[in-house]
Amino acid sequence: MRGLRWVNRTGRRAAALRLGPGLGLCLALAWALGLGGCASPGTTRVQIEDYQEIAAKMSLSLRDAPAVVGRSPSSPQWVVSMAGLENRSTEVLTEAERWYVLAKVRAAQPIDALWDDRRIRFVIPPERRSLLRQSQPEEFATDDFGGALGPDRGVTHTLDATLRTVTRAQDRHRTDLFLIEFQLLDLRSGEPVWLDRFEFKRAAAGFLWD
């Protein structure tokens, strides 16, 4: 997963220069002007923190959903298979990103607690687990992703997620509105038992070509 962070390091070398007072004054002035006139580089691409924030909100919403609140530790077990994030946005996602947000949802405390309180278990398909462990080993190295699934899998529900965007761009400025829709689908009835959506914006300034 991406981890690039661009830091303006221009401040570090100035102290090493030994300049006359006049030249030093001009340098300082030019430096200040230069820095003041240039925004730091930015991107509207979705960051890990965005996914983490959405996962936290979503897990609370799902925990408080009527279909979930009405359940108890003695209710029949739900096994929710998490499908990857379907990308209907204009933002390219890697295969790891497609699963990251759902892995974060599954690992969120309110969701994790649903097994004991509501008999609901969320599982990541086995074929995706190694992908997540490789992409974010520090986060998922010890995660069992909901445990093992038996041969019959016993899946009763699926959790689908879709990412959409609207972009506004003009000159140096670009704003992307991201929308992630979640839907918990009962496989027996084919009906959604919960759905919600969450929005966030990202804005950046600067010429895209520069």
Place this chain on the structure above:
Amino acid sequence: MISRGVLLWLGLSVSAGCVTTSMQTPTVELHHGAYERVYDRVGDEVSDDRGSRRYVLDRLRTGVAALDAGRVGAAEGYFDQVYDLLRTQGLNADRTVASVVLTEGVKIWKGEPFEQALGIAYFGITRGVQGSWDNVRAASAASLFYLRDFAGKSSASSDAPRPGADGYWTIQDASLGLTSAAQDADGGLDEVMAGGYVAERSDFTLGYLLHGAASLQLGERAEGRAYLAAATAVDPRLRSVARTIERGQYNALLVVGYGIGPVKQAYGPAESLTRFAPMTPSGDQMLVVEVDGREVGRYPVVLDVNRMASDHRWNSLEDVRQAKAVLGEVALYTGLVAGAIAIENRDENAAIVAGAALLTSAIMTASARADVAYCDLFPQRFYVAPITVPYPGANVWVRLSGLPRAYREVGVVPNPPPGYGASLVYTRVPTFGDLAPKKTPAP
């Protein structure tokens, strides 16, 4: 009086702004289809220094080489990093005036518009090979958006496809706020979200075709038709390909590269200007696809990279960036020297003379070094061939008509059954045939 040491330091600092690292193009290997060797070679040149001017370029080259070699996972990683930086706005904005003072004036290479569009398209193709049509759609859209961004225009052209008439939304003016766009839509924000795309007047036919195919694979029929129509509007020869894609009469979409893209050359006074010169000549040779020795179709050139590279809309940005850097340097040094002398010596004439001298020196120094860094691994042209593979492991060959040594076995082509979508397959036809072909080509 300003010291000679300071002047020397200033001069060296100006020079430091235009470092060009030599690049070895593995031409022989590319011509002969030795893509593993190409990948090994360019992979060894990848710098991990994020401040390196070549950070993006190295990854773009290696991503292309990895995909050519069939290393899809590796290609995804490289293209993801390329895409991340191409999507970063103003990456070089603070590398003009301020950073030159501190001898960090080396601009991050982001490539010409056509290199950026191809880089993003390659990311989409890679994700398509991995079975992700939604990301093909996203990347294609991004590659088409870029031309608009470069042109600095916010509105779609009058002859660009406008699917709004049949229920789809085009944001016709990017100055529209999200709120107003949503209010204007019959279905509110949901409708904008569901169909929200901008069909721009770009002639990037590869992006249009891939977008059209991806949209249709995702069930977005009107959107898919609009993008296919845009492709045929740019190049009517693509009508047959677009029709096959629109009707879904295929289970494998071959994206085929051929040849070596144009080389960037310095020319003119003191080699201060640049241009792209063809390496593999342009041509109209059809792509012939054979399955089990039987010809199943002939397909026209979708994209000629030589033509893109010679089109001013696609190739002016590195010069612009360079000019911007030079102007920044000139302004900075002129101001610094003149100001320093004026303050320290109270000598106005000296300030003018020194400033003028440094100005001339800076211009001469900078203009004598045209930047010729470019992505040298792109194919010269692309084909798109929607074909039907009858069974797993069918023997699929591609070749170019009239070029007897330009052929390649495609390898394993997945053949999803009807109703299960199509696979996307990428291959690159070598100019002089495989070095070690697995089988003899079909006659």
